[in-house]
Amino acid sequence: RARVLSNVRYRITVRNSGRVTLRNVVLRDRLPRGLSLVGASRARTIANGTATFRIGTLAPGQSRTVVVTLMANATVTGSRVNTATVSATNVRPVSARAATVFSPLVRRVQPAVTG
Numbered sequence: 001r002a003r004v005l006s007n008v009r010y011r012i013t014v015r016n017s018g019r020v021t022l023r024n025v026v027l028r029d030r031l032p033r034g035l036s037l038v039g040a041s042r043a044r045t046i047a048n049g050t051a052t053f054r055i056g057t058l059a060p061g062q063s064r065t066v067v068v069t070l071m072a073n074a075t076v077t078g079s080r081v082n083t084a085t086v087s088a089t090n091v092r093p094v095s096a097r098a099a100t101v102f103s104p105l106v107r108r109v110q111p112a113v114t115g
Contacts, residue, residue: 001100001101001102001103002072002100002101002102002103003072003102003103003105004072004073004074004075004076004077004102004103004104004105005071005072005073005074005105006071006072007038007069007070007071008035008069008070008071008072008100009067009068009069009070010029010067010068010070010082010084010098011065011066011067012027012029012065012066012067012068012084012096013063013064013065013066014027014055014058014063014064014065014066014086015058015061015062015063016058016059016060016061016062016063017060017061018060018091019060020060021057021058021059021060022057022058022088022089022091023057023088023089024056024057024088024089025054025055025056025057025058025064025086025087025088026052026053026054026055026086026087026088027052027053027055027066027084027085027086028050028051028052028053028084028085028086028087029050029051029052029053029066029068029082029083029084029085030049030050030082030083030084030085031049031050031051031070031082032070032080032081032082032100033080034072034073034075034076034080035070035071035072035073035076035080035082036070036071036073037051037068037069037070038069038070038071039068039069040053040066040067040068040069041065041066041067041068042066051068053066055086058088068082070082072102074105076102077102077104078101078102079099079100079101079102080099080100080102081097081098081099082097082098082099082100083095083096083097084096084097
């Protein structure tokens with residue numbers, strides 16, 4: 001659960017669980033509708049609502065973690081799904097998803113006192 005207008009962090013770990021070295025590893029994180037990228041723990045490019053991270057080479061058993069920080073705009077309500085996809089040369093892409101439920105802002109109204 002998260003509140004709108006506050007930071008939400010997604011920790012994405014890319015792990016080579018195979019027996020061969022992976023080359024040209026790329027992580028693509030499609031940003032959920034209504035959320036903006038605030039920061040990330042690695043250099044990235046952004047195009048068409050997707051943040052792209054060039055991971056490079058991963059030896060067998062090796063992993064890299066990227067932390068992505070997003071902020072929901074004030075109108076976001078309900079659940080949003082963050083989808084990350086990893087690809088590398090000569091292997092099929094793999095995706096993972098994480099859902100976050102957003103609570104709306106509580107608006108307080110001050111009654112006007114006149115007299």
